[in-house]
Amino acid sequence: MMGSSLSLTVSVLSSSKERLQLEEESLASTVADTPARPHCEGDDCSEHCNLAHGCCDQDGKCRCDPGWEGEYCEQCVRMPGCLHGTCHQPWQCICHNSWAGKFCDKDVHICEHELPCQNGAECVYDGDGEYSCLCPEGFHGKDCERKTGPCEKAGFPCRNGGQCQDENGFARNFTCKCLAGFIGALCENDVDDCLMRPCANGATCHDGMNRFSCQCQVGFEGRFCTINIDDCASHPCKNGAKCYDRINDFDCLCPDGFTGKTCEVSTPEPTWVTFYLPANRKNNGAVKSTTSEHLWVTQPEPVRTVVTGRRVANHSERASAGGLLKISVKEVVTQRDAGLSKSQLVTVLVFGILTAALVLVTILLMLRNRQRGRQRSNWCQSPSQAARKLQEQECQVGMLNTVMVEPRKTTEL
Missing domain, CATH: 2.10.25.10 (Laminin)
Structure with a gap:
């Protein structure tokens, strides 16, 4: 060989x-032939x-x-x-x-x-x-560097693009090096990328190979469906109205004289009528006439009722008086002179009486104890000769409650 x-x-x-x-x-011949x-x-x-x-x-x-x-x-x-x-x-x-x-x-x-x-x-x-x-x-192998090892004997079992490793055939067992998004001994399991619920606002998560996608609800966009689509971007509100974005919707704050979803409907100028009713009015009915409107409301005495009405054109069935009267009621509370209520007054009186009684009982007890102390002191100083021996112990015990111990004097060196 x-x-x-x-x-x-x-x-x-x-x-x-x-x-x-x-x-x-x-x-050489080419060079020789070159002129x-x-x-x-x-x-x-x-x-x-x-x-x-x-x-x-x-x-x-x-x-x-x-x-x-x-x-x-x-x-x-x-x-x-x-x-x-x-x-x-x-x-x-x-x-x-x-x-x-x-x-x-x-x-x-x-x-x-x-x-x-x-x-x-x-x-x-x-x-x-x-x-x-x-x-x-x-x-x-090209240089015969690879041995017929566990990977080749097992038929390269790693799945989903995993790489079988056996140290060029010299290892006892093989291992699989998985691609991103797969796990398992043979890389057979796909990692659920939706497990952590990355999609927001009720979006549906779709798992892929090492990736996920979010199917957003109506009104949201973005990779994680976190962006609320600006429904005011197209300027839907008309006649100078202010637009407020909502979720898949918008609201228009119409100026005076306009109404509707986008403030596209013009309304007639209202006629305002204001009534000031006294608080002690007892009739709570309402009387209408062709010249004026009256509304009587019964309220507690401290409240004064202010009734404001405006005429609104009726587009379907117009009344003979020229329209409908829309009534709005506003309660204005009038304050009385500052003072205590009956319940508050009773509470203060009871508390004052109890406090005075407690102070009086305390003073009486103090005076009684003081008087008893004086009587015992005088009796012990001049007792009769017949009862001296019998009262000696009682006087000594009584004197313990009345005699104060003088503080000791200290001599400075």
Whole structure:
């Protein structure tokens, strides 16, 4: 096997040399057949400048044509990226010995120099710098670097795009590296992205692969349905009315003289009639006439009733008096002179009587105790001779309640 690979390498090298010789001969003939170009205006530099690849400028220096370089325009420019090669004409890349490829970047002797095949595999040179490895049983890959491990034996079981990992077949068991949005030993479970309820305002959440979408209720928009659509953006209110945005709706605050959803209906100017009724009026009926309107309302005495009426045109059935009378009632509370009510007065009186009685009882008890103390002191100081011995203990006990203990005097040193 090794002999066949060496013979193949020698044959490839010999064919490369023959090809290079043919290219050199053809290029030499091309250069020989190329007519000499006239030199540029200026000093004559034809003795040292290759006029086939450039010309002389006014300073007597060589000015090279595109694809040529050097002081005398004698060197061709190689193909960009050419590593181990040369050129005979511009933009060529003719590989040196032991190199191959378009940019001469592949080693012909890669099997001997770099030993790319692993795990005891045999390296075979295929020409043009390419090689292949003959892997032993149980290994695979370009360089036989992968072992037939748990992933391959299990048929690469990871689901939903998960990557099976077994340390190139050398691990005892495999693991699955899941894509975002999937979990589980085999990446078989899709993560519920709606679990945290990201959609607001009653929107419906639709779970996807590592994403979710919200189906908003009418009147809301945005990724999370948190934006209330401005229903006033189209300026629906007319006649100078102010618009207030609501949820999928709007309200118009109409100026005087207009009504309707968008204040589009004009209303006639109302006629206001105001009545001031006394508080002691007992009749609560209403009397209408062609010249005036009266409304009597019974209220408690401290309240005065102000009745305000306005005529509103009746568009369906117009009354003979010229319209309907719309009545609004406003109660104006009139304050009396400041004072206490009956219940408050009774409470204050009861509280005052109880307080006075308590103070009086306290004073009487204090006077009684004081009088008893004086009597006991006098009796103990001058008792009769017959009762002296019997009253001695009682007097001593009584004196304990009346005699004050004098504070001790301290002597300053």
